[in-house]
Amino acid sequence: MDRDAMAEPGRGADPPAGPSRMEERLRATFEHAAVGMAHADEAGRYLAVNPALARLTGYSVDELMSKSFVDITHPDDLDADLFQSRRLLAGEITSYSLEKRYIRKDGRVVWVNLSVSQACEASTGQRFLIGVVEDIDDKKNAEREREKLVDALITAEEALREADRRKDQFIAMLAHELRNPLAPVRNAVEVLLRSGAMEPRLERARGVIDRQVTHMARLIDDLLDVSRIARGKLELRKERCDLGVIARQTAEDHRAGLEGAGLRLLVAESEHPLWVDGDPVRLAQMITNLLQNAGRFTNQGGFVELYAELDLPHRQAVVSVCDTGVGIEPSLLPRLFDPFSQADQGLARTKGGLGLGLALTKGLAELHGGEVTAESEGKDCGATFTLRIPLREARAAAAAPESCVAVAGEVRLRILVVEDNRDSAESLVDLLVLAGHEVRLAENGVEALGAAWAFRPEVVISDLGLPGELDGFAIARALRAEPTFAGIALIALSGYADEEARHRSREAGFDTHLAKPPDIAKLEQALSNCGSK
Incomplete structure (x- = not known):
C-alpha cells in the first residue's frame, strides 16, 4: 500500500487550495474593525489600509494606498513618530504608542492614538509595520475645554x-x-x-x-x-498676661454703661490664673466687643454675664459672655462673624453697628491661636459667645506647677524614663512624680529593657542618644516587637527636633517626638493622650 493510501481519513497529502479560515477571519477583522488599521513598509508607505482609517482621514482606501503616514501626519508631530519608528525597526523597542494629529483630506486636524508594532512576511522575510489608529479627537477636545475652564x-x-x-x-x-x-x-x-x-x-x-x-x-x-x-498687616504685641484679670477689668470698665442701659452685669472670675501669650490691648478689645454686642442686643431689664475659666484638658483660657437678649436666628449663625453680617437688620438699623466687632474679634482670636464661637437657641433665647485662647505653654508649669499636677493627676500612669544625663533625668522624674505618676529611671538601653519587663510601664519617655549598643531607636524597636508591650506609649525626647529625626523616631515606633528642653504643656498633652487611650 502506498503512502497516499495510508493517509488518515479527512487528511489529504496536499494542503487545501485557497485561503484558510484563519486568514479569512483576519481579513474580515481588518476590513470591518471599528478602529483604523494599516500596514506600511519600512519607508512608511502604506501597503494596506482598512475602511475605518479611510473614514478617519477623509480619503478613500485607494487614495491612502498612494501615500505614506508622513503625508498625513501633522508636521509638529512627525519627528516624534519617525523617531519611534526608527527605534522599532532598529530593534531597540518592540512597539510604541503615541498621541498625534492627522491632517484630513478636507484640511481638518484630528487627534488619534497610534499603536505600532512590526511583523515579517514568512514567504519573503520582508518586515512591515502594523498600525492601529484610535480616534481620540472628542477626548482631546474635552480636555481642551476642561483646560480652558480651569484657566x-x-x-x-x-x-x-x-x-x-x-x-x-x-x-x-x-x-x-x-x-x-x-x-x-x-x-x-x-x-x-x-x-x-x-x-x-x-x-x-x-x-x-x-x-x-x-x-x-x-x-x-x-x-x-x-x-x-x-491683609495680614496687623501685628500683635504679645506678652505674658492673665486673661482672667483682663476680662474682669474690662467688664468693670463697661459696668457703668451696661447698668446705665438698664442691664445687670454679673462677673464670675476664675479660681486660677489664666496665663496666656497675648496682646493685652487686643485681648481687652475682643472682650469689649463681646460685651458691647451683648449690651446692644439685650433689652432693658436683662442680664449680661461674664465667665472666665481654665480649660486644662484643652490647655485654653476661656472667657464666655452670655446675655438674655434677642437671641440669634439659626440661619445667621454660620455667617455671624463675617464682616458686615449685620447689614440685613432692616432699614431701621435700630441696633446699630456695621457688624465689624464680631468679625474683628474672630480675626484677633485667630491671630492669638484661638477662636471665638457663638451659641443661641433662637429668637428671644439670648446668646453665648465664647473666646478661647491657648494657655502660655513654655512657662505655665514653671510659674504654677500645681497646674501640672492638676492636668496629669487626673490619670496616674506608670512611666519609665530613659535618660543618661543625670540632671535632666532627675528633674524630669521629679516633675512627673509631682504630677502624681509612678516613675522609674534607666540610664541606658540594656537597663531600660530590663526595667520594662520588671516595671511594665504604660509610657516610656526615652532619650534617643544613649551610651552602649542600644540607643533610643533600638529600645523602641525592641518594645514594639514584643506583644507584651503592645499597648505601651513611646515618647521620644531628644535634642534633635528636625524632620529627619522625627521621621526616624516614627519609623522606630515612637508615638510622639519632643525636643529638649521639653515643652511642659506638650509633654502634659502627650501624657494626657496616653491616659485617655
Missing part, C-alpha cells in the same frame, strides 16, 4: 483676589481719611468742656458730639483693624 477659573480667582486687595486698600485709605477730621472735632469738644459751665442745652449738645465722635472713632478703628487682618 478661566484661575483667571477669575486672580481677579477676585485683586479686587479684594483693592477693596482692602480702599477701606484702609477711607478709614484714614475719615479719621483726620475727627481729631479737630474731638479737640473742639475738649475745649468746650474746659471753657467753664454751659447752659443745659449746650452741655447736652457737647455730650452728644463727644459720644458720637467716640462711636465713629471706634467704627473707624474696627474698619481699619478688619482690613489689616485681611
